[in-house]
Amino acid sequence: MGRESHKMKALSLLRSRICDPKFIFKPLHDSPDSNYSKLKFMMSSSITEACNNSILLLGPRGSGKSAVLELVVGDLLVEYPDMISVIKLSGLLHSDDNCALKEVARQLCLEHQLQFSKAASFDDNSQFMVAMLKECGLAHKTIVFILDEFDLFAQGKQRLLYSLLDAMQSITSQAVVIGISCRMDADQLLEKRVRSRFSHRKLLFLPPSMEDSKSILEHVMSLPVDSSLPHDYAVEFNRKVQDILADRRFKETFNKYLNFDSSVKHLLRFLFCAVSCMDLQTGFLTCENFETAFSSIMRQPKLECLKNCSILELYILVCMKRLEVKEQTLCNFNSIMKEYKNVHDSFRTSDYYARNVCLKAFEHLINRELICFTDNRGHSSSVEFRPAKLLISSSELHQGLKAYHSCPAILHKLMDREG
Amino acid sequence: MDKEQTPKIARRTTRSLASASTLDNALTEVTNCASPPAINHLIVEGDPDVDREGTPQIPRRTTRSLASASNSDNVATKVTSIDPPTINDLLVGGDPISLDDLISTFPGRRNQVLELVRLLGPLNSPILPLFVYGGPSTGKTSIILQLFRHLNRPLVYSSCSTCYNQRILFESILNSLFLHRKSAANGYSNAKRCERPSDFVNFLREALANLINNLKSNSEKSKSNKMEARGTGNMVYLVFDNFHLVREWDKSSTIVPFLFNLYDLLNIPELGLIFISSTSPDTYYANMGYVEPVPVFFPDYTEDNLHQIFLRNQANQKLYSSFLDVVLRPFCRITRQVDELFATFKSLFEKYCEPLSDNGVVPSEDMKRRLFSHLKPHIGSYLNEIFKVSFPPSLELETHKETKRKGNPKKLERYEEIEELEFHMSTCAKYLLISAFLASRNPATLDDSLFDSTGGSNSRKRKRKTSTKVQEQKQSAEEELLMKGPGTFPLERLLAIFQCIVSVAEDPSDEEDQRNDGLGIHGGNGGLMSDVLLQLSSLCNANFIIKGGSCAIEGSTRYRSAISEDLALKVARSLKFPLSKYLYRR
Secondary structure: HHHHHHHHHHHHHHHHOOEEEEEEEEHHHHOOOOOHHHHHHHHHHHHOOOOOEEEEEEOOOOOHHHHHHHHHHHHHHHOOOOEEEEEEEEHHHHOOHHHHHHHHHHHHHHHOOOOOOOOOOOOHHHHHHHHHHHHHHHHHEEEEEEEEEEHHHHHOOOHHHHHHHHHHOOOOOOOEEEEOOOOHHHHHOOOHHOOOOOOOEEEEEOOOOOOHHHHHHHHOOOOOOOOOOHHHHHHHHHHHHHHHOHHHHHHHHHHHHHHHHOHHHHHHHHHHHHHOOOOOOOOOOHHHHHHHHEEEEEOHHHHHHHOOOOOOOOOOHHHHHHHHHOOOOOOOOHHHHHHHHHHHHHHHOOOOOHHHHHHHHHHHHHOOEEEOOOOOOOOHHHHHHHHHHHOHHHHHHHHHHHHHHOOOOOHHHHHHHOO | HHHHHHHHHHHHHHHHHHHHOOOHHHHHHHHHHHHHHHHHHHHHHHHHHHHHOOOOOOOOOHHHHHHHHHHHHHHHHHOOOOOOOOHHHHOOOOOOOHHHHHHOOOOOOHHHHHHHHHHEEEEEEEEEEEEEOOOOOOOHHHHHHHHHHOOOOEEEEEOOOOOOOOOHHHHHHHHOOOOOOOOOOOOOOOOOOOHHHHHHHHHHHHHHHHHHHHHHHHHHHHHHHOOOOOOOOOOOOEEEHHHHHHHHHHHOOOOHHHHOOHHHHOOOEEEEEEEEOOOHHHHOOOOOOOOOOOEEEEEEOHHHHHHHHHHOOOHHHHHHHHHHHHHHHHHHHHOOHHHHHHHHHHHHHHHHHOOOEEEEEOHHHHHHHHHHHHHOOOOOOOOOOOOOOOOOOOOHHHHHHHHHOOOOOOHHHHHHHHHHHHOOOOOHHHHHHHHHHHHHHOHHHHHHHHHOOOOOHHHHHHHOOOHHHHHHHHHHHHHHHHHHHHOEEEEEHHHHHHHHHHHHHHOOOOOOOOOOOOOHHHHHHHHHHHOOOHHHHHHOOOOOOOEEEEEEOOOOOEEEEOOOOOHHHHHHHHOOHHHHHHHOOO
C-alpha cells in the first residue's frame, strides 16, 4: 500500500504541475532579457514613479502571456503591498462596454470595501471609475487594469478603452493598462482617439524553441528529490526521464508534435496525456507513454468519421464525389439519388436500397458533418431539394475507403475512374 | 424476447414516473417485486442502475433522460423529507460499481473506459478539459455517468439539449452548484438570475469556492474517522452534454470559445471540465481560437460489438445469436446505430420465431437453416423499411418519437401521418392539399387547358409534337424539378384550382346529396370554402405546404407544396379524385 501511494502521489504532483501555469513559467524568468524581467521593470517603474502606462502583450495563444503577467503581478503585490489594486477583465466576458464598466466598478468596490450598486448606469460607473482613479492617484496607489483578449474590446465603439485611457491622461491618476491579445495587429484595431492616448509599448511572446521545450519538459517531469516522496524512487524516476529525453524515437515524436504547434499550452496537453498514461504498477514513465499520448492527441477526425460510416453512406459519398467531378453546379439529394441509380444500373451492385433508407443515410452524413447544406434556409424547404456539398477532400475519401476494411471493391473502382 | 421486453419498458416508466412524481423509493421497489418473473434476473443482478444503463437496446434517449435524472432521482425521492440538499446530491446515485462490472456492461468500450479512467486520474488530481466525442448511441454519456458512479466523485451534469440556451444552461449549473433545489417553497425559482457570461463566471467562482471548501472539510473529516472507504475528493467536474448544439445558439457567438476557455478563465485547479459532443473537434469553427481540450474518441460499434450488445438481456441467448448471425451483416451495411437497429430487429425477431412453437428451444443446425429460409424473403423488405417501422400504439411510441426528433423530424413524422391521414384531415384540407400539389407540379400556363373542358385537346396536340428542342427543354425542366423541387404559386392560383377540382369532384359523385344544377353545387362549395384560409394556415403549420417569402415583383406571398407524389396520390385515392388525369407529365 505504501509503495502504491507514493506512486499515486507522484502522479498527482505531476498532474497538478501541468495544470498550474505559474509553475511552468517560473524557471523562464531568470534572464534579464526575458519578458518577465521586462514587464516587471516596466510595471515597477510606473508604480514607483507614479506614472501612467499602457502595455500590450502579444503572442500566439497558449504562449504564456497571462501566466507571466500573473507571476509579475503576484511578485509586485508582495513587493509593494497596499500600493496596487488589480482589475481583471476579459474580452470574452466584458466585450460589451456597459458590462465592462460595471465589472470595473464591482471590482473596485470589492477592493476598497465600498458598496456596489447593481443599478448604476454607464455614466455613473464611468464617473465612479474616474473618481476612483483620482483618489488612488492621490493615495499613491496604482490601479492595474488587465484586459485579456484585448482585441475583443476593440470591436465596438471602444468607449471603455477611451474613457479609461482618457482618464489616464491627467497627472493625478496613476494606472497601468495591460492588454493581452493573440492578434499581432491588436493596436491597429484601435480608433484614432484611442490610439493616440495609448503608449505603444509592446511585448512579444514567442513560443519556446525546441531546446526550451525540452527544458520545460525536464522541469515539469523531474520529481523533487528532497520531498515526502522516497528518495531512491525520485532519483530513479528522474533517471528514467533523462533516458527518455535521450531516446531517438522520443525525439522524433517530440519534434513531430512540436512542428505542428510549439506553444507551451500545446506542449502541456501532450505532457498531460503522457503522464495520465503512466503505468501505476511500475510507477515510471516510458517512451511508449509519450507515443500513446501522441497518437491520442493527433487525431484525424475525418478519417475516423469515414470509418464510422456504413456501406450505404459510403455509396452516397462516392456518388457525391462523382457529381462534384462532373462539375454539376448544384448537388442535392435528388441528384445524388439519380447518380446512385445510375451506378446501380451500370454495375448491378448488391447495395441498392429504397429512397427513404437512403434519405436517412443522407441525414446521418449530415449529422456526422461529412456533408452539409449550402443554403441556410433551415426547415423552410424539404431535405431532398436543399443543395449540399462534401466537406471532405477527394484524397481523404480515397484514404478513408482504403482504410475501411470491408469496403466493396466497386467503390474503389468508382473513385479511381474519376481519379 | 418480445414478451419480456414489454414489461421491462413498463417498469422503466414506472420508475421514471416514480422519480418524477415524488413517490419514494420504497414504492418503486414494490413495483419491481411485483413485476413478472421474466425480469427477475435483472433484479438478481442486484443493481437496477446497471441494467438501466447497460441495456443499449432500449432506445438511448430514455436511458439518457433517466441517466441525467440520476441525481435528481435522489432528489425526487427526498423531496418529501425536509433536509436540505447536500453535496452527496452531486454524486451519481446508486450502489458502487466496480470497474470490471462497468467494462462488462458496455461491450466493446473497454479502451474508452480505461482511457477515461486514466485521464481522470487518481483522487484529487487536477485535469485539463476533456472533449469526448463520437456518433450518436455510442455510449458517451452513459459511460461518463457510470464512471463517475464508480469513482464516486461529484459532477454537475448539464445537457445542452435540455438547457437550450445560454441562460438556462448557466442557471441550471449554478442551481446544482449552489445545492439549490426548485420547490414550491421558493416558487420554483433559480438560485441566481444569470444571463451574461460575466455574471456566470462571478457566480461560478463563488459557488465553486464554497463547494470546494465544503468538500475539503468533508474529506478531512472522513480522513479523521476513517469510516468512509471511498472519499469523494476535492474535485468538482462539470459535464456539458450535447455540446455540438451550442454552436447553433448564437451564430456569431462567443459562447463556444467562452466555454472552451472557461478553465483558463476561472483558473481553479479543482475544476474538471468534460465536453461531450457528437461531432468531432474539427467541426467547431470559431473566429477566435482556444487551446483545444484533450480529445477522447468513441468510435461507432463494430459488428461484433453490436452482436454482444443485442445479446444482452435476451431470454434465449442461443436462438437470438443464430438470429443475429443472419440479420446483423446485411443491416450493418445500412446503419450501425443501436437505437435504429433495435426497432427493426424487434419485429424481425418475431418473424424469425414464427415457425417455432416454443421460444425457449435451443436451435440445432437444421432448425437454424429452416428458420433462415423462413426469414430470408423478409429481410429484403425489412432492409428497405428499416427506418419506417409502424409502431404499435404503446409506450414505445413515446420513446421512438424522441429518437426521431433528433434525426429529421419532418421526414419521419410524415410517415406516421400517412398512416393516420384518414383520421386527421378534413375533406376540405385534403382537397386543398391536392390543389397545392397540382399548383406546384403543373406549370401555370397549363391551368387553362387542364381545368377547362374545352382546352384539353389543345394540350394533347402540343404533347404529340416532339422535336429535339422540345426534348431538350423537357430534360432541362426535369433537371430543374429535381434540383429546385416543386414550384411556387400565389394564393389566388391555389384557390382557383381548389375551386375547380372541388366542383369537378362533386359533379359526378352519386353519393353526394346535392347534385343537380350549378346553384346547388355552389352551395356545396360555399360550405367547403368557408374556412379554407384557416385550413391553409394549419397545413402550413404542419409543413405540408411551405409558405415562402413574398415575391419582389408581385408582392404577394408565394406557397409551395412539400408533399411527395405518393402522398398526394394516396390523398386523392381517399377522396376518389382522379389526380393522375390532372398531372402534367413532362
